[in-house]
Amino acid sequence: MNLKNIHNIYFIGIGGIGMSALARYFKANKKHVVGYDKTATEITGALSNLGIDVHFEDSAENIPVSFLNPANTLVVYTPAVPKSHSELTYFKNNQFQVLKRSEVLGLITENTFCLAVAGTHGKTTTSSILGHLLAECNVEVTAFLGGVTENYNSNLILKGAKVSVVEADEFDRSFLTLSPNLACITSMDADHLDIYGEADALKESFIEFTKRIKPKGKLFVKSGLPIDGITYGIEDGSNYSAQNIKIENGTYMFDVKTPKEVIENIHFNLPGRHNLSNALIALAMAVEYGCPHQQLAKALASFKGVKRRFTYHIKTDDLVFVDDYAHHPEEINAVHQAVREMYPDERVLAIFQPHLYSRTKDFANEFAESLAQFDEVLLLDIYPARELPIEGVTSGWLLGKIDNENKQLVSKELMLSKIQESDAKIILTIGAGDIGEEVNKIKKGLSVAS
Structure with a gap:
């Protein structure tokens, strides 16, 4: 599918955090965007303020006349929407192009240099830090995020189209639609057993994700995970390691040992060792991409966090x-x-x-x-x-x-x-x-x- 030929994007479940980032993206790219969601929220209100028409009653009658042509309308839905949804049923029964959010994300990012963050925990904070680091290093980046960053008051960072940062979501095996250049796995704890049935099936899905990395691409894995890659960890012998950690006035101060050198005196303002780990892998991926160390240290110190993450x-x-x-x-x-x-x-x-x-x-x-x-x-x-x-x-x-x-x-x-x-x-x-x-x-x- 060539998204350039699509004029109308219709979202079913537009108020979801991942869906709304896509809606913002298409609106910024001059597409006509309309959507349904179950209830009005702060997110749907923000979309309405951008000029996106959002309604809350599930009825095919709410579909605008201009969206009734399958040739120029793409329908995007979230798996959280029930199969009985009447609008979704209408589109599927009338030869429209109907894709999951993850499939659309794969289409958008396939021709970019893609950095993907996978893992059962830490995806949103890590990808938000990574998007911020690249943006502050003047990289032409678009970051699709699963949370609202405090720095941008948005779940979308839009600074150009050459590079993309995405959350590689294991739910419903969504991350298997991506083809990243650089990818990381932050964690592989059992979760979504309603989808996978057992932990081993989840592990196999992560292994399958690693095979999606483009030739000459790189995989980073948290130290201790049962997958081979460039390792990262806290105060250990990983390829990338946070060392000499101190806390002053709620701020972490530490050094980062890379495979080639040590980056000294880095400051990071989010509490918790899990967030320190998230910052470390975001920094490692930005270093591997080629961002200057001095700019990265300054950018990390300026990261304010993600709403609803501590x-x-x-x-x-x-x-x-x-x-x-x-x-x-x-x-x-x-x-x-x-x-x-x-x-x-x-x-x-x-x-x-x-x-x-x-x-x-x-x-x-x-x-x-x-x-x-x-x-x-x-x-x-x-x-x-x-x-x-x-x-x-x-x-x-x-x-x-x-x-x-x-x-x-x-x-x-x-x-x-x-x-x-x-x-x-x-x-x-x-x-x-x-x-x-x-x-x-x-x-x-x-x-x-x-």
């Missing part, structure tokens, strides 16, 4: 409120490590919203262990996303597995009052569902109370 909303001597997207036990462990490193002597309250019945069922014991580490735990109902309930899998069932006396179920309506009753100095909201939409209410409530 995002501070209150940061005073008396109270700290952080919001994070963590939705897998290993990600919750990473948040716990970060908060204990930054605030070792303070009491921590974690409010967690489980995401997906299947993930909660598959990793119930691991979730219980990761959540038990906090001083207090509030548990919201499971956010179903694309799933129907699974009998017996509830937040109450999960709560019973958490070995912590200071735990309770809470509704969204009572959440703020329960938080205000706590004497914890550090408040964390955690989860990939709609808990992020409660953040402003919590922030306002805590600010009034203090």
